[in-house]
Amino acid sequence: MASSLPLPPRVAIVVPAFRHPTLVGEAIEAALEQEAPFGIMLVLVNDGCPHPETDDICREYASAYPDRVRYVRKPNGGLSSARNAGIRYVLAHLPGVEAIYFLDADNRLRPHAIAKAMATLDAHPDAGWVYPSIDMFGLAWHGDMGGDYSRLIHTDTNISEAGSLVHRRVFEAGILFDEGFTLGWEDWDFFLTAAEQGFVGVNCEDFGFLYRKRPESMLANSERDHATIRSMMHAKHHALMHPKNLAALEQSECPRFAIILHDSQEVIWALDPLAADTRQMEWSEYQRLFALHATNPNRHFAPPITIVTTTATFTTLADKGLLHWTFWRTERALQAQRFAAMALDMNGVGRIHFSHHNGRTGADALRVDLFGLMTSTLVELVTDNSPSSIDALAELGPGTDLWSTRLSMPAEASATGRSRGPDMFDAFLQRARTLRLDCYNAAWAIDWDWRRQTSTPRRHTHLIARNAFHGAPAYPWAGGKGRNVGFILPLVEFGGVEKVAINLARGLRAHGWHPHLIVVGATDIRMPDEWRQQFDTISFLDDPDCHIWDENDRQYFGTSVPHWATGNNHAIALGMLYWLDVAIGFHAGGLLGVMGQLRRWGVRTVTSLHVSDQTSMGRPKGNTYLATAFEHAIDLFAPCSLMLADWCRGMGIPPAKIVPVQNVAGYDESQERLAALHHARRARPIDAPLRILFLGRFDGQKGIDHLSRIYRETVRYGLNVEWRIIGKSVIGGDGYIAPADLQAIAEAPLISDAELTNAYGWADVLLLPSLYEGLPLTVLEAMRAGVVPIVTDVGAVREVVTDAANGFILPKEGLEMICLDRIKTLADDRDLLHRLAGQAYADRSSRTWQQATEQLSQRLLC
Structure with a gap:
């Protein structure tokens, strides 16, 4: 046993005790045997344990080691209450203690655990806590929590066990264990609360923490109540787990895309390819990071999706407002196929149109301007023991494993028929061969990690944001770019509704908003340059299940309510729209059905009304009536005239919701x-x-x-x-x-x-x-x-x-x-x-x- 306390304590170990009258002795002995160049104080908390032996053993240790053990007895309040009692005791009576470790009564520590954890905390002054990987005894199992701490991963998986060393400043910030979490996962809630307040954790690889695992335990009960507890977590940490915040975390911690600019030797890591904080690196640095990821993808991060393109293609798509949609559509394609590609051309007729195909099609089918695949697929190809995998792909091409898109964008007449750059499929093959010949490749055949991955794998971090959309991709927008307003239209031609939308965008832009165009269903739209300049981005919601109009017998005042509007298959649409600050529908029919969920996420919802259609018998119907059916989900009604505003009031729309935007001429003129x-x-x-x-x-x-x-x-x-x-x-x-x-x-x-x-x-x-x-x-x-x-x-x-x-x-x-x-x-x-x-x-x-x-x-x- 370690010698008596020679120094003032820097660390306190809080041991809550309840219904473990025998095992608590093992935990106390493990704490007393810690070897460290500083003092360690034990705080035993008897949480009203009904077994008298618990009180006996705690009193005996407190008597035997008065300079090293303190004893707190309290009525039963649950595990969180017991830990909080220990925390409050330390804060009130041990001013020199810098950190608190939580050791449950049925767990153990190796002799150097606290010394290692405190050394890690000292080496990371910005860290709020040090957490272990999990080594279980009883039912033996070893879980890996290693790698850089990620708030994003932490929102999805409990990566910080309660047996962590937590800096005093976390508690002084008012963060305690939530005593309402009686079903379990109170440690996950505690550390997420700390993360919300700006604290971060750091993993200690060889911590020395030993977790007793039994088939029946509090943890087993927590797993039975998984759905209930996760619902509680989402309710309490709504802001942290909001899809918009998850996108921001993804951008800063685990960017979704590795964008290889083949002509410049530059690689960009980003969720949002145009965000100010994208990570840019030379190809050689990417090679090193890719090799680490290929060696241990659970510990070392690389973006889960790889895009190969050129600077010219990247810039062109950005200039046309189509870059974010291209990346989002590529990710969607990779859900269905192993590879995705896009071929571009320019037209002189002021239109944007696209088509999708399986495999390569068309006269120019063998040349693509952008090629994408999952990074896990790239790892498989590169680390295959036989070089034939890449060679076979080069010889046969991606075949039916490819989702290809042909995209035509408007340009000046002189820019049509531009010369094409190198084929990005060939560029991808070249890059894959270079990675295969990397000097690190000898390490790829070795299994370096004897622990199992327990948290969300770093190669799957892009899936975390998808949870809110039932697996549909989240639009790659990281925020921080002002107030964003989406203009949702079913078509863009020369009709009055479209021109109003474009001019509303112009007007709101003058007031400091950033307009974005979302086209639902149409794959061919008019987009002259003067219209394009009104929108930061242009996106297409080409969901084959999204039918914004259908005639059926479910009618609201004579207007059919589209089945899609009241169905449950809104995932793709929500994945495209969640990041907006405002969503304005322009006669978008069934898209009104997603407004309620958007509103729950804090998106302001608006419907722009223009005219009632008429049946063959002259009875009014249409978008105006459908909008009133979804009034509960709409924040503001924006009729184009005072007459239509009066009609809205007559249809029961609260006057406070009605903001007329009277039409003005459809374009500017001096x-x-x-x-x-x-x-x-x-x-x-x-x-x-x-x-x-x-x-x-x-x-x-x-x-x-x-x-x-x-x-x-x-x-x-x-x-x-x-x-x-x-x-x-x-x-x-x-x-x-x-x-x-x-x-x-x-x-x-x-x-x-x-x-x-x-x-x-x-x-x-x-x-x-x-x-x-x-x-x-x-x-x-x-x-x-x-x-x-x-x-x-x-x-x-x-x-x-x-x-x-x-x-x-x-x-x-x-x-x-x-x-x-x-x-x-x-x-x-x-x-x-x-x-x-x-x-x-x-x-x-x-x-x-x-x-x-x-x-x-x-x-x-x-």
């Missing part, structure tokens, strides 16, 4: 350019034809049949007019076919803002004989340019058009004849035309989206 167009129009000859413009979709809603008959009548009567019909059908499913006479003269939809301005500059009149509308952007854009609107009395047009003051409003009854009369009047009376045009220009030329979104931005910050 006041100088608008004034020039207005003045040029007034300078036209008085006998010049009246120029009539229609700009919109060719579908039944837009009153195309009315438009066709009005057009034919102007020709038949020989009115002094000139027409431009611009648009096409983009929404299928209603079977509508535009009349042949309009199709014959129709121009393709306009792509750029400059083309739209030129069209409005050409026109005198905008004709929009719609059957139903919200607050059309084309009306606002036309009026801003001094074009006189002639529009049907539908939706909220009266909020901007005053009949016979800045335009004409057509009643639904007799629409065509009244419209012809208005056209003839303007063709004959140019003074009236100029007066209406001047008022339209004055009314709408100065309003901006920054002004329109100011109230919404303020409410989102509340």
